[in-house]
Amino acid sequence: MSVRSRIEAVLQENLAPQRLEVINESHHHAGHQPDMTGEGETHMRVRIVSERFAGMTRLARHRLVNELLKPELDAGLHALAVEPAAPGEATRW
Template identity: 70%
Template sequence: MTTVKTRIETILQESFTPEKLEVINESHQHAGHQPGFDGEGETHMRVRVVSAKFIDMSRLQRHRAVNDALKPVLDAGLHALAIEAAAPGEPTRW
């Protein structure tokens, strides 16, 4: 069975041909935020991606592009997605 992380990585590789890509499962950090949620699984993910396709795109445009690409994963039940997108050469905090 394919993990959510692997699906996200595959989709983003195909959509953006990134020079850097990191997908981080942050679900454990959200344990107890909702009744019955113990932080297990892959419900909260962070994406860090550097791609030439983001050149001349605003932050909002980049987020929309990533969300559009990952719509099947979101529709399948991904609860939260944090996006850190940059073009090559732009400073990042990571």
């Protein structure tokens, strides 16, 4: 199973999102470090709308997502960008 698929599964199971997009941005980071070729799944962006975020601060939302995805980060996911929103909140995407 791919990193993207595992991220989607964990977030679906734990946050029941109304909207979820997991984007592999690894190709944007080729050459940033000697071992970063732009291939694989090292840099991911998560755009998510979930009722679970209602009433939470932006920091609390990020902490929740990071906690849920800690196994992926520990296994080698280098960067994780998170764009969380509660239903009805404006998004840039």
